[in-house]
Amino acid sequence: MHKFDVVIIGAGSAGLSALREVRKRTDNFVIINDGPWGTTCARVGCMPSKLLIEAANAFQRRFSFDEFGITGANQLGLDDVKVMQRLRKLRDDFVASTVKTTDALGERAISGRVRILSPNRVVVNGEKFNTRKIIIATGSRPVIPSSWPELGKHLLTTDTLFELETLPKSVAVIGMGPVGLEMAQALSRLGVRVTGFGSRSFIGGISDSFINQTAVKLLTEEFPLYLGNRANVVVNSENNAITVRAGEVAVEVDSVLAALGRQPNIDDIGLDALGVSLDEKGLPSINPVTLQIEDLPVFLAGDANKRFPILHEAADDGHIAGLNATSDELICFKRRVPLAVVFTDPNIAMVGQSFSSLDHENILTGEVSFSNQGRARSAQLNRGALRVYAAANNGQLLGAEMCAPAGEHFAHLLALAISQSLSVWDLLRIPFYHPVLEEGLRTALRDLSSKLPEHGQSDLATCGSFNSEALD
Amino acid sequence: MHKFDVVIIGAGSAGLSALREVRKRTDNFVIINDGPWGTTCARVGCMPSKLLIEAANAFQRRFSFDEFGITGANQLGLDDVKVMQRLRKLRDDFVASTVKTTDALGERAISGRVRILSPNRVVVNGEKFNTRKIIIATGSRPVIPSSWPELGKHLLTTDTLFELETLPKSVAVIGMGPVGLEMAQALSRLGVRVTGFGSRSFIGGISDSFINQTAVKLLTEEFPLYLGNRANVVVNSENNAITVRAGEVAVEVDSVLAALGRQPNIDDIGLDALGVSLDEKGLPSINPVTLQIEDLPVFLAGDANKRFPILHEAADDGHIAGLNATSDELICFKRRVPLAVVFTDPNIAMVGQSFSSLDHENILTGEVSFSNQGRARSAQLNRGALRVYAAANNGQLLGAEMCAPAGEHFAHLLALAISQSLSVWDLLRIPFYHPVLEEGLRTALRDLSSKLPEHGQSDLATCGSFNSEALD
Secondary structure, three states: OOEEEEEEEOOOHHHHHHHHHHHHHOOOEEEEEOOOOOOHHHHHOHHHHHHHHHHHHHHHHHHHHHHHOEEOHHHOEEOHHHHHHHHHHHHHHHHHHHHHHHHOOHHHEEEOOEEEEEOOEEEEOOEEEEEEEEEEOOOEEEOOOOOOOOOHHHEEOOOOHHHOOOOOOEEEEEOOOHHHHHHHHHHHHOOOEEEEEEOOOOOOOOOOHHHHHHHHHHHHOOOOEEEOOOOEEEEOOOOOOEEEEEOOEEEEEOEEEEOOOEEEOOOOOOHHHHOOOOOOOOOOOEOOOOOEEOOOOEEEOHHHHOOOOOHHHHHHHHHHHHHHHOOOOOOOEOOOOOEEEEOOOOEEEEEEOOHHHOOOOOEEEEEEEOOOOHHHHHOOOOOOEEEEEEEOOOOEEEEEEEEEOOHHHHHHHHHHHHHOOOEHHHHHOOOOOOOOOHHHHHHHHHHHHHHOOOOOOOOOOEOOHHHHHHOO | OOEEEEEEEOOOHHHHHHHHHHHHHOOOEEEEEOOOOOOHHHHHOHHHHHHHHHHHHHHHHHHHHHHHOEEOHHHOEEOHHHHHHHHHHHHHHHHHHHHHHHHOOHHHEEEOOEEEEEOOEEEEOOEEEEEEEEEEOOOEEEOOOOOOOOOHHHEEOOOOHHHOOOOOOEEEEEOOOHHHHHHHHHHHHOOOEEEEEEOOOOOOOOOOHHHHHHHHHHHHOOOOEEEOOOOEEEEOOOOOOEEEEEOOEEEEEOEEEEOOOEEEOOOOOOHHHHOOOEOOOOOEOEOOOOOEEOOOOEEEOHHHHOOOOOHHHHHHHHHHHHHHHOOOOOOOEOOOOOEEEEOOOOEEEEEEOOHHHOOOOOEEEEEEEOOOOHHHHHOOOOOOEEEEEEEOOOOEEEEEEEEEOOHHHHHHHHHHHHHOOOEHHHHHOOOOOOOOOHHHHHHHHHHHHHHOOOOOOOOOOEOOHHHHHHOO
16 A cells, blocks of 8 residues: 655645645655635635725724815715625635645645544545655634524624625624624624624733723724623524623624634544544644654644644644654744734734733833824824833843734734844834834833833943943 | 033924933023924924825725725715814924923023034024033925025925915925925825926935836826926916926926925034034034034034934934033944835835945845735735845845835834844744735745745744754
8 A cells, every 4th residue: 555755634724834845855745635625714714804804994994084184984885795795706816826736736635534543544535545644734613602502594603704795784793802803893894783792801812901901992982892701692483583692781683703713623533543642622732843743753733733723823833744744853943922913903912922921020011002192193093002011120022912003013023022032122222213103112112111220321222332331 | 601511402303302311411401493493393294294194095095995895985075175274283283292391491492593603602692602512403494496486385395385275286296205205195195286206217215226116106106207307497477387397398387396305404503613624515524423523512413414304313313412412421322223214105115224235246135026915905005015135145134125015114123123133034033924914025035035045944943952953
């Protein structure tokens, strides 16, 4: 029987990223995919959600038109059929570009559901393959509580939302994580009557209660947000009306969008045949810097390992798994600085160590509100806040959380500073052009630096040692 | 006669920044200002121009509404009176915040035109003061060629443009530097028939011809742009019609906006009394890292020294001059990484060393077009390009030029990388969230890194030395 060097299970972002590395080193591989080809990101994740958001945000800007001196905003309307058509048209383009590679693989790309028989053997479509290495990258799917009643087409997930021809009149978005928040705000801005439900008081992955309060306050201005109680869905058996209840609240809606997170697609792929122990969720333990499952020739990458269901982490996972599955020795990789962005308006973003994970005794915090920030006021975007955290002893930047205009951009700047172990003073030494939103970030950095031990008289570095005494 | 520790001449951005440092160390100072109080930036520069631009860009977005599924864009109109009223209202707020400090100074803030009598003596309003140190921060004013005919109120500069009650029907913008480009695009988007004239083939401070071509092409889609010939203004003596001619082109316009740069306000402040030699523009030589004029107790800061007429540089100048005018020994400061942003759409930005100043034999270039970038397509912002430059031997980032969506944000990220002497690989190690415009920047970085000597198999760093051989 033929023995492959590598079998890659799953052709999503992690699988394709693994494939890129594997095929550099061997032609003796196969990639097997269950269900539609094309990544979660392009098909039902990052891309279609952003297409919905961009349309929603463009429409929302009409509320600032009067202030800007633009007339006729009340004549604007929304053609939701067209919104969804554009979404699917561009989405299909994005998907097409992700399937190009596998389409060209011929027999080395197989459609079917794999079952693992041993660390060196799999079966698909009744055919068994031996392999030196396996990369499991089977992805994830939306969680739907088993306690919910049958809702038929009134139950939406990101798997079905983007297929709608028209938007529902009202929707309960259950789950106020990144996806729930993004879709709740976008749908609300597109004219859907949205009610948001979150079982926790924190939303969108924020861990700093000040930033969380800021985000909750801003979002609540757009749609009602009920936090702190688990939502239950009830269907009236007489008229089929759907009611969502949480605590004291009951809201009747047309549709329910389940945004309760994603679960790994590992249910019956045969992880038990690997001979290693599985946790209560059915997952084996992996080494996050090699992606290896215990000491097996098997790697678990992407959403399937439930580490971070985020594209750039899935791509790195695939890259690491692909390299390690084709290297003679295992390479251990430094993972990137944590970064999460929620594409609400203002953006929510968390970079570096989360506020909740920091040792609050030994950090200092700098803060800024964007309510009165110059550029933000010019652009009618003056809402939100940002907090940055640094080590109290030496000013090293550790993390930041924000709900702020241009948050997605600040997050990358801060990620570079954190990944280079820079201090607040190092970051203050860059030029901040005027007037930019980054000057708001600078205000937070200066707030933080003012609390640190005296560092000198200036943000600027001195260039002659002969006079360094004057500064330090 | 009373002797001050410091006389600050000029209460603009540089003067106020100097004041902040001076008053930390002495109360024995005076700040003297000629003309209106409030900074150039807040009164007639950065802030009002951005207010015009934000209104223009908000209005311009209507052209993407049909694609987004938003109906009724053709019902939108512009109330230019209201645009200008909002501009002045917010402008006045920004100005008010800059004059708060000097308003509170009482007799230590004097209105009047200073004449320097010696390095330790000035006269204002007929009164003479002795002083240990002088900080000259007299700012700049728009250049108006003496060859132009008298145009009366039809001649606009940034000193008068923002005072208009209504916008002109047509305007020739003469000078395609940062201010000319920003105002030409904004006025055009606000419905003014704009013609742009630039005497050089490069615009907006760009030095990379590929980026320049990109910018010229995109701007020309919005208004005609005539480059390479000096523009002359002619008034018909019979009907007072204004014609602007450049090369073969002649355009009749209502108004002319002079955007030919700014000249230092140093004409008759008595620099000749300092006893140092002045260049052909009447400027003494200064040390850019101390701001001292030769070996005198006199400092020249901000636009008045004609170094960079940019707010953050003026503020640093004032800071350095203020510190050095009140320190026993001179401190020499490292200046920030060069950064220039032009707030066109897409943004033009230059960071680090300019392409033209680099040794083209020893650099490599990475490039990206935003025409097909994922997030840019989602947002209907897929226009523009970016190029990044690095040392060919070690991949150290040296500079970048761009005409790209979110260019102002990329420029700050690149400024941090350059200020920390990072390499292309260091910057590639940050997380790039998906989907963000920064992924376009990453494409340029990867393009660049692919041309550099082999660096390893991965953007990621390895974390165990035991296996570093496998990577390098």
